Amino acid sequence: MAILFVQVVALATQVKRPEGGTGSAASGGTRLIRVWTVTAISPFERALVASGSFVRRNFHNYIDLHDARQQNRQLQDEIAQLKLEQVRLRQDAEQAKRLRSLLGFTQRYFGQLLPAQVIGTSGTEQSHMIQIDKGSSSGVKVDMPVITPDGIVGKVKDVFPFTSLVLLINDRDSGAGVILQTSRLQGVLRGNPQGELHVGDIMSDEKIDDGEEVITSGGDRIYPKGLPVGTVSHVSPDHDNEPFLAVKVKPAADLSRLEEVLVVTKVAQETPQQTGQAANVRAADILSERLPSVPKPEETKKAGAAKTTAPAVPSPTPSAPGTSGTKPAANPPAPPAALKTATPASTTKTGSAPKPVVNTEQKAAHPPGSTAASQKTAPPTGASPANAGSAGTNPKPKASPTPPKKPKAPAVAASPTPAQGTSTDSGQTKPTDAEKPPR
Amino acid sequence: MNYAAVSLTSREEIEVHRFSWPVSLGIPLLAIFIQVFFPLRLPFLSIFDLPLLVTIFFAVARRRPIPGMITGALIGTVQDAWTSLPIGVNGIAKTIIGFLASSLGVKLDVDNPGSRFLMTFTFYLVHRVIYVVIVLALVGGNEPFSWGHTLVAALANALLSVVLFAGLDKFKQRM
Numbered sequence: 001m002a003i004l005f006v007q008v009v010a011l012a013t014q015v016k017r018p019e020g021g022t023g024s025a026a027s028g029g030t031r032l033i034r035v036w037t038v039t040a041i042s043p044f045e046r047a048l049v050a051s052g053s054f055v056r057r058n059f060h061n062y063i064d065l066h067d068a069r070q071q072n073r074q075l076q077d078e079i080a081q082l083k084l085e086q087v088r089l090r091q092d093a094e095q096a097k098r099l100r101s102l103l104g105f106t107q108r109y110f111g112q113l114l115p116a117q118v119i120g121t122s123g124t125e126q127s128h129m130i131q132i133d134k135g136s137s138s139g140v141k142v143d144m145p146v147i148t149p150d151g152i153v154g155k156v157k158d159v160f161p162f163t164s165l166v167l168l169i170n171d172r173d174s175g176a177g178v179i180l181q182t183s184r185l186q187g188v189l190r191g192n193p194q195g196e197l198h199v200g201d202i203m204s205d206e207k208i209d210d211g212e213e214v215i216t217s218g219g220d221r222i223y224p225k226g227l228p229v230g231t232v233s234h235v236s237p238d239h240d241n242e243p244f245l246a247v248k249v250k251p252a253a254d255l256s257r258l259e260e261v262l263v264v265t266k267v268a269q270e271t272p273q274q275t276g277q278a279a280n281v282r283a284a285d286i287l288s289e290r291l292p293s294v295p296k297p298e299e300t301k302k303a304g305a306a307k308t309t310a311p312a313v314p315s316p317t318p319s320a321p322g323t324s325g326t327k328p329a330a331n332p333p334a335p336p337a338a339l340k341t342a343t344p345a346s347t348t349k350t351g352s353a354p355k356p357v358v359n360t361e362q363k364a365a366h367p368p369g370s371t372a373a374s375q376k377t378a379p380p381t382g383a384s385p386a387n388a389g390s391a392g393t394n395p396k397p398k399a400s401p402t403p404p405k406k407p408k409a410p411a412v413a414a415s416p417t418p419a420q421g422t423s424t425d426s427g428q429t430k431p432t433d434a435e436k437p438p439r
Numbered sequence: 440m441n442y443a444a445v446s447l448t449s450r451e452e453i454e455v456h457r458f459s460w461p462v463s464l465g466i467p468l469l470a471i472f473i474q475v476f477f478p479l480r481l482p483f484l485s486i487f488d489l490p491l492l493v494t495i496f497f498a499v500a501r502r503r504p505i506p507g508m509i510t511g512a513l514i515g516t517v518q519d520a521w522t523s524l525p526i527g528v529n530g531i532a533k534t535i536i537g538f539l540a541s542s543l544g545v546k547l548d549v550d551n552p553g554s555r556f557l558m559t560f561t562f563y564l565v566h567r568v569i570y571v572v573i574v575l576a577l578v579g580g581n582e583p584f585s586w587g588h589t590l591v592a593a594l595a596n597a598l599l600s601v602v603l604f605a606g607l608d609k610f611k612q613r614m
Contacts, residue, residue, distance in 0.1 A: 003512050003534055011527035011577055037520035041472050048476065120521070123474035125485050126570075126582070127522035131475070157523060165521070172581060173523050193583050256482040 035160055038131070042163045045119040046133055053117075111266030114138060116146075118258045119163070128171040128195055130154075130258060135162045143222055145264045151228040151252025152176065152216060153261050164263075168255050169229070170195045177219035178229050180247075182212050189214070189229060189249065197230060199247040200238075206245065208235045214249050224267055228252045456500045456611040466607065467493050467514045475521050486592050488563065490514045492600050494533050495562055496607050498540035499549045511537025525578060532569040536562055550608075552601045559600035563593040 064071075116138075120131035134140050136159045146153045146166050154174060158165040167174050170191035178189045178199055185206055187199040199214065212232045218225030230251040238246035458466075470489040478485040494514050498507030515533030519526040540562060548554055567589050574582040 003508050007527040007530045011525055014525035033526055034520040037517045044472055045476055120475045121478045122522045129523050167523055171523055
């Protein structure tokens with residue numbers, strides 16, 4: 001009876017403490033038991049997993065040689081497709097980055113990922129946990145998110161020196177904030193004793209289709225936003241919780257067959273700094289950059305002529321101010337005129353408030369004494385040397401529009417360039433987005 | 440050789456056995472190791488409760504309630520360390536099973552496969568009921584109880600116990 005009494009008291013202590021809000025302290029008194037147990041058994045698990053991996057790897061190395069040639073060909077094809085995809089995604093990412101900086105969004109992303117091998121489970125059907133071979137010695141801490149490339153897995157619950165216990169998202173004690181990707185409905189993802197995932201707190205009048213993807217919302221402050229969670233597999237009225245829906249989710253990661261996972265040991269968080277350039281770039285300008293347009297024949301001719309006389313024209317780099325700002329979409333292959341030439345304007349110390357792009361860039365690119373000369377050399381129709389080269393005679397978008405960082409402009413046109421470089425608000429003299437190759 | 444005061448068994452059937460320290464320590468640890476490791480590759484193996492089977496085996500073989508309870512408490516507590524539940528849920532359940540199994544071992548023949556099958560089947564159900572009661576009443580959690588799944592699991596564990604106990608009999612030492 002004494003044995004039972006002691007256990008009941010110990011159990012009561014553990015159950016009481018989380019109510020005080022110290023969830024991690026709940027295991028304080030019994031942590032020693034967990035540490036001893038895990039320390040005693042985990043070395044055998046690690047050894048067995050390591051030897052098993054060694055044998056399996058060698059076996060697979062031999063087997064894989066049979067299909068290596070064909071597989072290589074398939075992978076090369078796949079790489080080619082992925083490269084194309086990457087170009088498109090890079091453009092979208094750049095645009096998203098600019099828009100985020102414009103809106104002042106706070107970003108959270110993975111600062112550091114720690115690969116870990118799964119070496120054990122809870123061993124019971126009632127508890128869904130796994131044990132990984134990385135612990136506090138590797139920098140793992142409680143509540144760190146654990147993911148796979150397919151989707152989220154869970155969070156670290158207990159940390160020991162060389163191992164950690166991870167609470168899977170399908171455990172009944174687990175929870176995560178999620179968003180349904182298409183309908184943008186937010187809810188809380190919970191596990192149940194059967195190991196199934198459900199999204200709660202969604203009203204029954206909402207329409208949710210099967211197969212809709214579920215991603216993390218970031219609201220739980222554990223999982224970064226946008227990670228795949230799974231797909232909706234079944235939607236039905238929740239009879240236990242009447243006004244709400246019971247949304248069953250199939251996890252993206254195969255939680256029953258995890259072998260390797262990634263522990264997010266560092267989640268970076270930052271609010272993008274609005275650089276002088278970004279502050280003055282309008283969303284409409286960014287979008288106009290993506291719109292297709294056909295260069296006018298007149299501009300093409302002028303551009304070609306301007307290029308032939310380029311040596312005589314001082315400094316093609318700062319471009320003809322006032323020209324590109326007036327017709328931003330005139331030369332689609334070239335960098336967006338407004339964006340590109342807005343750089344000096346945005347970096348001038350004329351004030352942080354957005355100003356008309358044309359006026360400010362004219363101020364910046366034409367300091368006193370150089371205005372007249374610049375206007376003489378640059379035609380006012382957008383056929384600046386820089387733009388002309390890119391739009392008219394050089395079809396390759398990457399070659400022409402990139403302005404040299406240190407223009408070797410003699411005589412008259414040399415003046416705008418230093419003014420452009422020295423008057424930055426943010427102190428950045430390196431090329432900004434507007435100076436990068438066009439999309 | 441010890442004799443129970445009131446027994447339905449013959450002299451051979453109420454033999455009290457003991458185990459060496461390495462076996463007493465190693466078998467439960469091995470059972471827990473297998474329990475937490477193999478479901479990693481074969482998830483369906485989590486239907487078996489090897490720590491429970493080992494608890495029953497040691498309690499029945501020793502035929503003394505106090506060692507049976509201690510064995511159950513230690514094995515259950517170690518098993519709890521791997522779960523997300525508070526430590527003590529399996530400990531209490533297996534303590535009670537250890538007590539019942541050692542008490543039953545004094546009165547019944549528990550060395551033939553048929554009785555082992557029935558005994559394990561029954562103890563698994565009792566263990567499950569105790570477990571659910573503890574989770575609901577003491578922990579305040581939510582523990583669904585499916586009779587169908589529980590009966591299948593009890594059957595699987597009972598079948599395994601017949602094989603397992605026959606193997607573990609080799610470690611018995613007569614007192």
